[in-house]
Amino acid sequence: MSTNITQNLHGLCPKPFYQSSNFPTVGGHIDGRLCTKLSATVSCCLPCPMTDWTYPDSFNSMSTVANWITVVSMICCAFLLLSWTFLPVEKTHRHYLSICLTLGICLMNMGFIIPLAAQPDECFNEITPHSMETSAVCATSGSFLLAGGWAGVIWIFLRALSLHLQICWQVVVGRTYMWFSQALGWGVPIIGLVLLLVFSGVSFRFGATCHINHQNSLADFWIPLLVFAGLTVVIQFATFGYCIKVYLASLSDNAASTENSNLPSYTNSIRTMSPKQAYRRVRRVVQLQWRGIVIVLIILADVVFFSIVFVFADNTVQQIKDDPTLSLPWVRCLLASGGDKTKCLDLAKDLTISLPTVIAVLILLGMNGLWLMVLLGRWSMFTGWVELFQSCGGRRKKEFVSADARVEAYKEPRSYEMLSRDSGKSEFVLTPLSAAKSPTSPRDGRRTPDYFGGAARYKNDDGSFGPTAAYQPHTRSFSSPKPPQQVSWDNKPQYYSRSPPEGYEGMNPLGMNRI
Incomplete structure (x- = not known):
């Protein structure tokens, strides 16, 4: 039947x-x-799908492998986003340009992951591919792919523009540029996606992922996309040209005034910098931003490569429709072989893009998340997650507590406590400020070091003072060698040994507890 x-x-x-x-x-x-x-x-x-007749059977398996690479790329993007969300900034060095670019790559990855999970039927009937009106998977995957492509191009443009303003025009990008970037970086993809879905649409044309249709595609997608990509190329190479110019100028700068100076002669006018000072400034910016520069170049190359390949493939199919004689040798071969495509693949190469080129495009698009992980990820992210899990498990890092706040046994208590001369054991904690105001006891013959009177001045039992060095007033000295009145002293009586302990001669009491 x-x-x-x-x-x-x-x-x-x-x-x-x-x-x-x-x-x-x-x-x-x-x-x-x-x-x-x-x-x-x-x-x-021709029966649907067309790729089953123009490519060998290995096309489906190789495209599936490329989609699984996209899954790994998506995992890397998710790790970066989670790290930027939950880890402190000193661990991740997060920035909104990096976060938004990663979100755009995630959107593009979803365009390949959804068909991999759903395994959709590409054809509405024997000769007609599904469109976005007849397949929800097609509409979803196509929308994610195109929106992600738009977002990726716009955010690398904004990143290149930010670097150009910092290096070439000495503009400090701040909150205004951030809001401008958010409006442009997400506004253009949303508007562009709405326009292309209304005037072009998407359908199964090239594998299991839906792509934009030929109708109006140049006007509402490819030309605007390539315009932003071209602007990014111009800005990026203008920045490189400026860096080369500054470097060459620094080689001929032999001014003695700039040999040992890293800063301009006065900070009010950055344009007065010498060539060597300008080179040092540019070098510092490039050292901080080289990861972003490499990311811009990689994603830009991927997008331009994908655009050229797909536009060429789309135009080739349209030429065959307009002039069927172009495919006549291949059609005759299929008729003569009874529909055996393997005997006619050599003739089909003239009508399609080569299989290695197609797989290279799919793999490069799927690897964008891996490049983000390599260039924007940091080893401190992994250690940050380890510390976060340890803190959740109750293994918190022990914090330092000052000797003034807590009495603990230290390996070398001499630097924290006053020692008993008789027993050699620590008895009481000495705080340097309380030592100057502690009372003396004539009955036990103890004497108190007078820290503010000199390095070797002590109070005797009869109330007189021993030998002392001449008092040298500080540049911010008070009327007499005693502490400022606003300092609060501890009046709690303390007990001290008969002579100053070993290691306290000439010690500055205000610096005893410095870490």
Whole structure:
């Protein structure tokens, strides 16, 4: 029964072609059919999908491998986004230009991951591919792919523009540029996606991922996309040219005033910098931004490569539709072989892009997330996650506590405590400020070091003072050698040994607890 139905669908057309009049004129992407007229009333169409007839069977398996690379790329992007969200900035060095670019790459990756998970049927019927009206998977994957392509191009443009303003024009990009970037970086992709879905649409034209249709595609997608890519190329190479100019100028700068100076002669006018000072400034910026520069170049190359390849493939299919004689040798081969495509693949190469080129495009698009991980990821992110998990598990890092706040046993207590001369054991904690105000006890014969009177001045039992060095007033000295009145002293009595302990001669008490 099914054989008879298939035979009826072939109609007057030889196998493997189908007669178009046997199929409805609505549903799916009608313009996606590849048909040629045998007569005024008979039109024969190639079975869907077209790639099954123009490429070897390895095309599907190799495209699947490219999609799995995209899955790994998506995992890397998710790791970066989670790290930027939950880890402190000193671990990640996050920036909104990096975050938004990663989000754009995630959108593009979803365009390949959704078909990999859904395994959709590419064809509405035997000769008609699905469109976004007849397949939800097609609409979703195509929208993600095109929006991600737009977002990636716009955000690398904004990143290149930011670097150009900093290096060439000494402009400090701030909050104004951030809001401008957010408006342009997400506004243009949203508007562009709406326009291309309305005026062009997407359908299964090239593998399991939906791409933009030929109608109006140059005006609403490819030309604007390549314009922004071209602007990015111009800005990036203008920045490189300026860096080379500054470097060459620095080689001929032998002024003695700039040999040992890293800063301009006065900071109010940065334009007064000498060539060597300008070179040092540019070098510092490039050292901080080289990761972003490499990311811009890689993604820009991927987008331009993908655009050129797909536009060429789209134009080739359209030329075959407009002039069927171009595919006549290949059609004759299929008719003579009874529909065996393997015998005609050599002739199909003249009508399509080579398989290595196609797979290279898919793999390069899928590797963008891996490049982001290599260039924007840092080893400190991994250590940050380890520390975060340890803190969640109760293994918190022990913090330092000053000797003034907490009494603990230290390996070398001499630097923190006053020692008993008789026992050699630590008895009481000495705070340097309280030592100067502690009372003396004539009964036990103890004497108190007078820290503010000199390095070797002590109070005796009868109230007199021993030998002392001449007092040298500080540049911000008070009327007498005693501490400022605003300092709060601890009046709690303390007990001290008869002589100053070993290691305290000449010690500055205000610096005893410095870390």
